[in-house]
Amino acid sequence: MFRKITVIVLLVVGLGAIGLGYEVVGGKIHIVYGARQPVEIVDPSIHYDWSTRNILQSLYDALLKYVDNPPILEPWLANSWEVSPDGRVWTFHLVTNAKFHNGDPVTADAVKFSFVRTLTLKQGPAWMLLGILDPEGIEVIDPYTIRFTLNYPYAPFISVLPWWYIMNPNVVMAHEVNGDWGTNWLRNPPNEAGSGPFVVREWRPGEYYWLEAWDEYWKGWPNPDHIGGFIFKLIREPASQRVAILTGEADIVEGVTPRDFDELAKTPGIYVPEYPGMTTFGIKMNTKRGMTANPLIRKAICYAFDYDALIDIYEGHAILEDSPFPPATKGYVSLKEQMYRQDLEKAKEYMRMAGYPEGGFELEYVYVAEMEEERLIGLVLQDSLAKLGITVKMVPMVWPQMVELASKPETSPDMMAVFTTPVTNDPDAIAIQYHPMSAGRYYYAHWYENPRVTQLVEQARATVDWDARAKMYEEIQRIILDDAPEIFGMLYNRRWAFREYVQGFRFCPLRMTSEIDMYYLYIDRAKLPPKR
Numbered sequence: 008m009f010r011k012i013t014v015i016v017l018l019v020v021g022l023g024a025i026g027l028g029y030e031v032v033g034g035k036i037h038i039v040y041g042a043r044q045p046v047e048i049v050d051p052s053i054h055y056d057w058s059t060r061n062i063l064q065s066l067y068d069a070l071l072k073y074v075d076n077p078p079i080l081e082p083w084l085a086n087s088w089e090v091s092p093d094g095r096v097w098t099f100h101l102v103t104n105a106k107f108h109n110g111d112p113v114t115a116d117a118v119k120f121s122f123v124r125t126l127t128l129k130q131g132p133a134w135m136l137l138g139i140l141d142p143e144g145i146e147v148i149d150p151y152t153i154r155f156t157l158n159y160p161y162a163p164f165i166s167v168l169p170w171w172y173i174m175n176p177n178v179v180m181a182h183e184v185n186g187d188w189g190t191n192w193l194r195n196p197p198n199e200a201g202s203g204p205f206v207v208r209e210w211r212p213g214e215y216y217w218l219e220a221w222d223e224y225w226k227g228w229p230n231p232d233h234i235g236g237f238i239f240k241l242i243r244e245p246a247s248q249r250v251a252i253l254t255g256e257a258d259i260v261e262g263v264t265p266r267d268f269d270e271l272a273k274t275p276g277i278y279v280p281e282y283p284g285m286t287t288f289g290i291k292m293n294t295k296r297g298m299t300a301n302p303l304i305r306k307a308i309c310y311a312f313d314y315d316a317l318i319d320i321y322e323g324h325a326i327l328e329d330s331p332f333p334p335a336t337k338g339y340v341s342l343k344e345q346m347y348r349q350d351l352e353k354a355k356e357y358m359r360m361a362g363y364p365e366g367g368f369e370l371e372y373v374y375v376a377e378m379e380e381e382r383l384i385g386l387v388l389q390d391s392l393a394k395l396g397i398t399v400k401m402v403p404m405v406w407p408q409m410v411e412l413a414s415k416p417e418t419s420p421d422m423m424a425v426f427t428t429p430v431t432n433d434p435d436a437i438a439i440q441y442h443p444m445s446a447g448r449y450y451y452a453h454w455y456e457n458p459r460v461t462q463l464v465e466q467a468r469a470t471v472d473w474d475a476r477a478k479m480y481e482e483i484q485r486i487i488l489d490d491a492p493e494i495f496g497m498l499y500n501r502r503w504a505f506r507e508y509v510q511g512f513r514f515c516p517l518r519m520t521s522e523i524d525m526y527y528l529y530i531d532r533a534k535l536p537p538k539r
Contacts (some may be wrong), residue, residue, distance in 0.1 A: 013168045028240075029323065032219070035234070035235020037236035039240050039258050041247075046062050052125040052128045061522050061525070064172075064203065065203055065237075066205060066218070068105065068113070068173060068201065069170070070118070071083055071100075075514075076516055077516070078515050078517045085101055085102070094160035094164075096155070098154045098155075103151055106202060109177075120174065121174045122140070123145060125171060126141070126190050132167070139161045160471050174200045197209075200360035203506045204526045210354045220235050229526070234529060252506070259504065266442040268502045278504075279504050283500055286428040287523070288499065290422050291422070293421055294490075303360050314327050320383045326497060327346075331495060336436075354397065366396020372421070374404070375409065382403070384424065385424070386401075425450060429517065434480045438480065455492035457490055463486075467479040508535040
């Protein structure tokens with residue numbers, strides 16, 4: 008073992024002498040972010056996931072923006088707003104100096120266009136406001152004032168606005184073909200229509216995406232030594248990411264193993280920020296078909312699972328869930344005493360009540376191929392359920408395939424590994440994941456439906472009084488837990504590895520998975536090694 012470690016260290020030192028991955032353009036440093044997930048569609052109305060968000064928030068602005076931990080809503084394109092006493096009418100006043108990359112001003116007309124476009128296309132973030140806001144309810148009061156009249160009071164309205172990016176209507180509609188709202192053009196970079204802090208420099212699908220800082224950004228820059236740009240480079244294997252950050256091929260990585268993060272944190276020239284996140288891991292069980300449609304079987308599975316193994320897999324950098332809602336969510340209630348933990352006697356009792364005292368059946372566990380943590384969790388699941396006589400077949404897939412399977416109850420797997428980050432810190436962002444309105448989305452892979460939960464979710468989101476809402480959300484959490492639509496797993500700590508000269512990282516738990524707001528990053532030139 009000692010000889011193997013020595014060879015690796017020597018290899019790293021030797022590779023490190025080759026040079027660094029960052030680029031110097033016009034005296035500015037363009038850093039490399041090594042990431043596992045590609046970016047396929049860059050249209051704010053069509054699609055989002057963590058890697059896409061990393062690009063979208065760099066190219067576009069929204070009325071408001073989530074920053075910091077705990078998350079707060081910071082005025083961005085809007086600098087003030089008012090809401091009517093009944094919670095239906097929201098009026099926003101825009102900044103007057105914002106401009107798009109082509110020089111056009113960002114006006115209320117552009118805001119209206121962007122919301123109408125997204126609502127009409129019914130993709131991307133549209134689900135957050137469909138049925139709540141209609142195009143007819145959006146009114147331009149003057150060039151820098153816009154009013155939204157909701158169909159009914161919707162308490163979380165303001166909390167979803169950071170997801171609705173504003174596009175330049177002149178640019179988008181100049182490329183409209185056959186009424187497509189410019190989607191065929193906008194989805195393919197370098198095409199964009201934003202006002203954000205970066206613009207596209209070079210785009211190599213399947214390899215890297217290079218964005219550079221826009222010197223004329225209307226909001227200015229928080230640090231004079233801000234990064235000159237960033238190269239979002241695909242490095243899919245955890246081991247390759249580890250080598251990339253050690254050798255300087257990358258300045259930031261996000262996908263190494265938990266153990267490698269621990270080792271990198273001890274490495275000179277590298278630091279590893281770590282924060283408790285709101286991203287939960289669960290194993291969604293199909294409640295509509297097969298053996299997992301039986302709630303007694305689901306409860307048996309929940310009691311059989313070895314939860315402590317989750318903490319071991321993440322080398323102690325995680326906490327177990329004690330409610331269907333993450334702790335940082337407003338309205339969260341700890342249900343520690345009622346939470347499922349490994350109890351094989353209870354598990355076997357539920358199997359007897361279900362009529363399968365010896366098990367004798369097989370269940371599929373579908374997980375993301377090449378995601379080592381999910382594979383290890385699958386091995387734990389196999390071992391746990393074997394004690395009940397249940398065979399677990401592990402099925403690795405690429406994420407788009409999993410999403411497609413989960414979109415229908417007939418094809419959704421028996422059990423599916425899912426990480427979920429709420430889009431806001433309002434409890435509606437979690438509760439809606441257990442409402443039929445979420446049908447077809449990956450986090451609804453369980454296809455769970457309880458009429459009382461459905462009623463409470465709808466009632467709570469239309470209630471303005473927080474105390475009344477809080478009582479509803481407590482009941483929602485208790486019912487969902489009792490129905491056991493999933494193995495409620497853990498919340499892992501969010502970690503990245505940075506070269507020490509990359510500074511300015513601002514964590515916000517509402518950012519998805521490994522998403523970073525590149526706007527705040529800057530270079531500490533005193534720590535910057537020379538480019539070879």
